[in-house]
Amino acid sequence: MHTDEDLLARIRAVRGPDAPADPGLLAALAGLTAPTARRDAGRLLANVPPARITPEGRALRPLRVAIAGTFTAENVAPLLRLELLRSGIAPELHVSGFDQLLVELSDPDSELARFAPDVTLCLLHDEALLPLDWDPADIETLSGPAAHRLAMLEQAVAGFAERSTSAVVLHTVPLARAQQRRVIGYAGRAELGAAWRELNQNLLDLGARHPSVHVLDFEALLVDHPGPVRDDRLHRFGGIAWTFGVEAEFAREAAAFCRATAGRTGKLLVVDLDNTLWGGVLGDDGPEGIQVGGGYPGSCYTELQRGLLALKRQGVLLAVCSKNEQSAVDAVLASHPELLLRPDDFVARAANWGRKDHNIRQIVETLNIGLDSVVFVDDSPFECDLVARELPEVKVVRLSGDPAGHLAAVLEPQFFGALSTTATDRERTGMYRARAERADFAASFASANDYLTGLGLKVTVAPADEFNLPRLVQLAARTNQFNLNPGAHGESRTREMAASVDHAVLGFEVSDRFGREGWVGAAWVAKGPDHWLVENFVMSCRVFSRGVEHAVLAHLAELARAAGATTLHADYRRGERNGPAASLVEAFAETGATDGATDGTTRYALDLSTADVAVPAWIELDRREPTHV
Amino acid sequence: MSDASLSDATLSDVTGRLVGLVEQVTELPGLTTESRFQNLDNWTSLAALRLLTDIEDTFGVQLDLRAYFAIADIDQLSELVTSALAAR
Numbered sequence: 001m002h003t004d005e006d007l008l009a010r011i012r013a014v015r016g017p018d019a020p021a022d023p024g025l026l027a028a029l030a031g032l033t034a035p036t037a038r039r040d041a042g043r044l045l046a047n048v049p050p051a052r053i054t055p056e057g058r059a060l061r062p063l064r065v066a067i068a069g070t071f072t073a074e075n076v077a078p079l080l081r082l083e084l085l086r087s088g089i090a091p092e093l094h095v096s097g098f099d100q101l102l103v104e105l106s107d108p109d110s111e112l113a114r115f116a117p118d119v120t121l122c123l124l125h126d127e128a129l130l131p132l133d134w135d136p137a138d139i140e141t142l143s144g145p146a147a148h149r150l151a152m153l154e155q156a157v158a159g160f161a162e163r164s165t166s167a168v169v170l171h172t173v174p175l176a177r178a179q180q181r182r183v184i185g186y187a188g189r190a191e192l193g194a195a196w197r198e199l200n201q202n203l204l205d206l207g208a209r210h211p212s213v214h215v216l217d218f219e220a221l222l223v224d225h226p227g228p229v230r231d232d233r234l235h236r237f238g239g240i241a242w243t244f245g246v247e248a249e250f251a252r253e254a255a256a257f258c259r260a261t262a263g264r265t266g267k268l269l270v271v272d273l274d275n276t277l278w279g280g281v282l283g284d285d286g287p288e289g290i291q292v293g294g295g296y297p298g299s300c301y302t303e304l305q306r307g308l309l310a311l312k313r314q315g316v317l318l319a320v321c322s323k324n325e326q327s328a329v330d331a332v333l334a335s336h337p338e339l340l341l342r343p344d345d346f347v348a349r350a351a352n353w354g355r356k357d358h359n360i361r362q363i364v365e366t367l368n369i370g371l372d373s374v375v376f377v378d379d380s381p382f383e384c385d386l387v388a389r390e391l392p393e394v395k396v397v398r399l400s401g402d403p404a405g406h407l408a409a410v411l412e413p414q415f416f417g418a419l420s421t422t423a424t425d426r427e428r429t430g431m432y433r434a435r436a437e438r439a440d441f442a443a444s445f446a447s448a449n450d451y452l453t454g455l456g457l458k459v460t461v462a463p464a465d466e467f468n469l470p471r472l473v474q475l476a477a478r479t480n481q482f483n484l485n486p487g488a489h490g491e492s493r494t495r496e497m498a499a500s501v502d503h504a505v506l507g508f509e510v511s512d513r514f515g516r517e518g519w520v521g522a523a524w525v526a527k528g529p530d531h532w533l534v535e536n537f538v539m540s541c542r543v544f545s546r547g548v549e550h551a552v553l554a555h556l557a558e559l560a561r562a563a564g565a566t567t568l569h570a571d572y573r574r575g576e577r578n579g580p581a582a583s584l585v586e587a588f589a590e591t592g593a594t595d596g597a598t599d600g601t602t603r604y605a606l607d608l609s610t611a612d613v614a615v616p617a618w619i620e621l622d623r624r625e626p627t628h629v
Numbered sequence: 630m631s632d633a634s635l636s637d638a639t640l641s642d643v644t645g646r647l648v649g650l651v652e653q654v655t656e657l658p659g660l661t662t663e664s665r666f667q668n669l670d671n672w673t674s675l676a677a678l679r680l681l682t683d684i685e686d687t688f689g690v691q692l693d694l695r696a697y698f699a700i701a702d703i704d705q706l707s708e709l710v711t712s713a714l715a716a717r
Contacts, residue, residue, distance in 0.1 A: 036683055040653060074675065233694045234678055244682050 004037035011044045014052050025053035026060075027392060029086050035248050042078030042085075050090040055392075060090035061262045065254075066117035066166070068096035068104050070128030071241035076121075079248050083255030088264050088372070098239045099128075105156040108163055117166045119261055121254050122157065124173050125241035129153075129199060136183040136192075143195040150202055154209075161212045167261055167419075168210075169254065171218035172200040174229050214419065216253050225249055252414075260417035266395065267373035269311060269410075270360055273322035273329065273351070274541075275379045276399055276406075277301060277341070281541055282324055282332060283481040283577055293338025300403035305340040307407040312345055315425025316416050317367070317432055320349040321359045321376070323544055325579060347429055348436040353545055353580060356383050357390035366436045375415045380542075381514045386451055452546060452618040456513040459551045462624035464498040464505035464522070472507045472522040475538050480577045482521070482539040482549070484570060484584065485601070489524050489536050502527050504559075508552050510543050517542055521549075523556060532560040534570040537584055547616035549584045554615045555623060561608050568608055573601040587613060643714070644707040646687060651703060654680045662703045690714055 007028060014022050032038050045053075050060045063084065067073050074095045084091040094115040096104045101122055104112035112120070129149050134142035161168050175196045183189045200219060207215040222229060227245050234240040242250070259265055274281045278301045279291030291298040292305075312318050318341070322329060329351035333343045343349065347367060350359040356378070364371055372393040378384050384398040395415055399406045418425075464472055473491045480486065489497075497503035504525045510517045521539035525532055534556065539549055560568050570585050571594050588604035595603075606613070615621045644662055652660050655671045666672050677698070684706075685691055690713040700706050 036686060039679075044656075072675075075679075234681075237694055238674060238678050240678065244686075 003031055004034050007032055008037060008040055008044065011041055011048070014048055015044060019052070021052045023053070023055045026050075026055075026085060029082065032082070035244065038082050038248070039075075039078050039244075042080070042082035045081060045085065046078070050085065053085075060085070060088055061264060062090045062092065063119065063258055063262050064092045064094070064115065064117045065258060066094040066096070066112050066115055066120045067123065068101045068112055068120065069123035069125075069241075070099055070101050071123065071125045071235075072098045072239040073123045075240065075242075075244070075247050076123065076251050076254075079251035080254055083251050084258055087255055087259045089255075089258060089262055091258075101128075102153065102156050105160040113160070113164065116164070119254075119258055120160070120164070120166045120168045122168065122170050123250070124153075124171065126173055126175050126179060127241070129173065130179065136185075136188060139188065139191045139195050142192070143198070146195070146199055147202070150199060154206055157206065157213060158210050161210055166212070167257075168213045169216060169257055170203055170206060170213065171216040171250075171253075172203055172220065174219045174222050176230055178232075214257065216257065218250065218253065221249065221253065222246065256414040256417050259414075260419050265373070265417050266316065266375040266415040267369055268317040268319060268347070268364070268367065268375070269308065269416075270319045270321045270363065270374060270376045271308065272378035272380070272383065273320060273324060276377060277305065277320075278339070279403060282328055283541060283580075284478060286480070286577075287328075287332045287336055290332070290336075292336070297403050298338070300406060302338065302340060304403075304407045304410070307411060309340055309345065311416060312429055313426055314416075314418070314421045315428045317347045317369075317429060318345055319363050320346050320351060321356050321363070321378075322351045323353055323356075323541065324351040325577070326351040328577070344433070345429065347432040353583075355386065355545070357387050360387065360391060360394065363436070367432050368435070375410075377410055382455075382512070385514070390451065452616075455546075455618065456620075457546060457548070457618055458511045458620045458622060459548055460509040460511075460622040460624060461506050461552055461555050462509070464494065464507055468507045468519055469494060469498065469505075471519045472505065475519065475522055475540065476524075476536065479521075479538040479540060481541050481580045482544065482583075483536070483578045484534065484538070484572045484581050485536040486573070486575060486578055488573075494524070497524055497526075506552070506556070508548070510546075510548055521552070523552060525556065527560075527563065528565070530565055531567045531569050532556070532563070532565045534568065534584075537570070537581065539581075541580070544580060547619060550613070551615045551619045551621050553584060554613045555621060557606065557608060557611070557613045566608050568606040568611075570604045570606075571597075571601050572604060573597075573599055575600075587611060643688075643711050644703065647684070647703050647707055647710065650680060650683050650687065651706075654683060660703065662707070665702050667701070684710060688714060690717065 010022060010025055010028070013019060014025065029041065032041055054060060065080065067076055067080070077093050077095050081091055081093060094112065094117060096112060104110040107113065129146045130142065131145040157168055157170065180189060180192060183192050204215050204217065206213050225246060228243055229246050230241060231243050271277055279297055280289055282290055292301045293299070308318055320329065329349060330343060333339060333341070333349070348363045350363060352359070360374060360376065364374060371391055374394045375397060376387050376394050377397045377399065379399045381398065384396050387394055388396045397410055397413070399409055462468070473494050476489045476494070494505055498505040504527060505522060506525070507519050507522045510520050520543050521537070523534055524536040525534055537549070557568055570588060572581060572585055585604040588606045591603045591605050593603070594601045648660055648662065652658055654676055655669050657669060657671070681692065681697060688710055690710060692709060692713055696709055700709060
């Protein structure tokens with residue numbers, strides 16, 4: 001609520017003729033939450049030049065939209081204005097007065113005709129089609145005159161469409177409850193229902209008969225609308241046929257149509273994998289451990305995939321952008337029995353440990369499409385925030401909460417609207433895939449500093465104690481990716497080491513401005529007089545690529561130096577999945593196989609007298625003193 | 630807290646919120662409880678209905694339109710809303 005008021009105040013500040021520009025305001029409008037605040041914002045923005053609230057160099061697409069109704073429809077205008085501005089469209093709106101629809105459509109010299117709209121929204125209500133007095137005992141007395149009125153509407157619409165270049169939008173119409181209740185017999189009510197459906201059916205057919213006419217199935221959408229369609233007081237007093245909530249619902253649908261008309265729609269959906277396309281983490285849980293298919297919650301991810309497949313069949317391109325090993329991703333997509341989406345369904349598959357904004361840029365450049373036609377779907381607030389900040393043109397869908405809601409979260413904003421889809425849309429993925437086939441998606445980790453600095457990363461390192469030890473042991477057991485020595489340190493060994501003066505077990509916690517991640521990793525260290533040895537180091541994939549391991553390493557080097565050691569060793573047993581752990585020893589020198597090791601463990605060494613291992617500038621390191629257990 | 634002071638507190642709270650809502654709908658800052666609706670710039674029947682929707686939304690009440698349109702200023706509006714709140 002507080003933010004809504006702040007935003008409305010910002011809008012008021014740009015209203016005067018000489019008001020200063022606020023280039024960040026357009027993007028900030030996405031933060032408006034309360035429906036009434038959205039309406040007020042739309043009203044306040046009526047005479048504000050869009051350039052004043054838009055960043056330098058970003059032009060909004062102008063669009064002339066007329067709103068004409070069989071009732072008082074002017075409340076829709078502010079809601080529509082806000083929706084359109086938020087979609088990157090600068091609308092010029094024309095609103096016809098009470099019940100002026102037929103007059104405005106028919107008169108070649110009407111205000112509507114002279115306005116020369118790009119889109120003409122025709123708002124209808126039941127009483128415009130119903131005769132005032134119909135006989136509940138004879139539904140023919142309703143259906144006959146109603147069909148006649150619809151024919152008149154069609155004639156007016158067709159005439160207007162012929163004279164104008166405008167797209168004309170009609171919609172199906174809900175029948176007021178009071179009308180249905182007039183009939184007391186159940187057979188009669190069924191007959192009424194059938195007659196009303198036939199009218200709506202005829203409305204829907206208008207789109208097929210007249211090329212520039214489009215019909216929204218609004219009645220079907222209202223089935224899910226919370227609350228009544230009509231407030232009889234507003235209807236009788238002011239000729240307002242819809243409640244505020246229905247006006248807002250219509251404005252959303254109309255705005256989506258306008259986006260499709262203006263070509264402001266998504267072409268490419270970039271999707272994360274772990275906890276997005278399937279439940280769980282591929283690198284940690286393995287292909288057999290991820291959730292997809294079967295019962296809940298796997299079925300939710302299957303449903304999301306089915307939805308994405310439907311988008312693909314209508315010409316939307318799909319791409320993967322995931323922090324994962326490319327080979328593991330390719331293998332699971334090709335062979336997991338429950339996955340619906342297969343490698344060929346994607347135009348690009350970027351699975352690496354680089355920054356997602358870099359990956360998306362690379363994909364978009366390879367495909368040669370605009371960033372503003374990209375929709376990015378991910379469950380991580382970190383990734384979503386990074387992409388939203390670095391690539392403001394990209395639409396970001398953050399999945400959160402119950403996976404049963406994920407598909408709706410992707411589809412409901414209607415980023416992918418199209419006036420119609422054609423046979424070539426089915427082939428689009430194949431055409432674009434050829435362009436991306438040879439691209440190697442290896443986004444860099446570099447120059448993340450500017451973003452990471454703003455993240456407020458804090459790493460707390462503390463010796464293992466009674467409270468965190470079970471969690472550290474669990475991390476060692478469950479972490480498959482960032483793990484120097486998988487399976488090596490169970491509970492008893494960890495307790496032994498934590499209690500020994502010649503060893504140390506250090507856990508670390510991470511927090512940032514999104515909140516606390518809790519205990520995310522640990523190091524198991526043997527303290528020799530000259531050499532300290534990192535026997536194991538594990539870190540959860542949730543905090544990869546943020547420099548956390550380097551902060552902890554800097555801390556270990558500092559402790560070792562203070563204790564008089566000259567070298568820091570680390571043993572790394574590289575296996576199939578723990579490639580990411582190589583990041584820890586990248587500054588170390590490889591010294592060959594560890595003495596006596598036959599399992600492929602390699603020893604790495606860091607010369608503490610010359611090595612420069614520092615805590616990354618964007619991390620605040622909190623060193624906790626050992627407490628005696 | 631006695632009953633009298635409780636109802637005083639509730640009343641002034643209702644009035645304060647109503648002043649805010651009217652200011653928002655009319656875009657006129659600095660209104661008083663005696664400001665007469667008829668004399669306000671931007672006061673149209675649609676603005677009046679928008680205010681009605683906002684009041685009903687904010688307070689969770691339904692007002693009788695006849696009584697609502699008979700009202701001249703925010704003081705009287707406050708009385709109407711308060712009695713609607715009491716009747717809930």
